[in-house]
Amino acid sequence: MIYDVAVIGGGPVGLAAAIEARLAGLSVVVVEQRAGIIDKACGEGLMPGAVPLLARLGVWPDGQPLRGISYLQGGRCVTHRFESGEGLGVRRTVLQQALAARAEELGVARITTKVEKIRVGEHAVSVDTNFDARYLLACDGLHSTVARLVGLARPAPQRGRRYGVRQHYAIAPWSDNVEVYYGTTSEIYVTPVSDTVVGLSMLARQHTDFDEALAAIPDLAARVAGAEYASSRRGAGPFRQRTRARVHGRVLLVGDASGYVDAITGEGLRVGFAQATEAVRCIVAGRPQDYEKAWKRTTRDFRVLTRRLVFAATTPLRPGIVPLAAAAPQLFGSVVERLAR
Ligand SMILES: Cc1cc2nc3c(=O)[nH]c(=O)nc-3n(C[C@H](O)[C@H](O)[C@H](O)COP(=O)(O)OP(=O)(O)OC[C@H]3O[C@@H](n4cnc5c(N)ncnc54)[C@H](O)[C@@H]3O)c2cc1C
16 A cells, blocks of 8 residues: 555654644554553643644643743742743643544554665655655654654764753642743753643753752752652653754655754744644645745744753853843743744
8 A cells, every 4th residue: 555644753743744644635654663652751841832733633632731931040030921822731641642542533544663764766655664655754753763764864963962851740730830940050841731740851961860950959859859750750862953954855854853952942842743734734735845945934933042042051151041031021021932832
């Protein structure tokens, strides 16, 4: 059988792309290496712009409303309440389940295997599991095998590599904002994901110890002291991944597989869903080459603002981030809004 679209990677962006393609009337197969409902290290904050993107696909995962972002450091706190609607704190497993159920309902085929070879032809792409597809969407995450196989991956920078580690705590949320605590060497994001669970997600240089980073932020450590863990600890990274281009013939890179800057702006999912929409639109139009321009447009704010914030967070400018945001709340708010929509 020849599918219209093969999606490699059944993470949230792959499933969103598969649903989008089915809604456009295309036949779709998702190839995912892991069976069952997949968990992954993530801050689990869907920015306001991601919620309608999911709703359009018919996906409404359960979660906690997110109404703003707070930056905190020492006794200082600055908060911006979203003007562009509510975001959603949602456990990865819950998001995966909602997307997988919708994909299944729409008749998306699923194969559980690790893709290791593809051959890009003039009219179709052959995938090593012995089927062909007219187009292939590479949604296989930060360390994309497909991007490497088609020669679009660039070596990741070695200097200043940053990683993320997440841990959930069984404790009632104390805020409806995503709180971002700036420690001396790490940022810890706090996202409520249900009435009884909050997730902490640490972003930092390689080998930073989660417990030490948490202990170095006494206000936050006191909040979760004594609470039971509600998940096992997971990590991911290095964040910074680069690609030469996003289109190679009938292969389109989508989500983290297309390149990633950092989780510091909590943006991966919103940007990935927007890319999925654009990729499918270009396929339906029979103009895959148009995706490159659409990708640049869709990701520009994320790339530029995230790079700037990572630069500030990893240089001597770091101690000035929260004081600057507090001194210029309108500037802080406008940056948050640009990223949240
Ligand atoms: C610590 C941390 C905090 C974050 N916080 C946030 C946040 O608060 N908000 C937000 O929006 N984003 C956040 N992000 C980013 C977000 O998690 C990612 O952008 C998102 O997971 C990207 O989804 P994806 O589907 O592109 O990739 P992934 O979720 O990585 O999915 C890729 C899938 O491809 C599969 N795969 C890989 N290789 C193959 C292969 N060869 N064959 C078959 N299958 C394969 C994998 O098993 C996986 O299931 C955070 C990330 C981290 C690490």
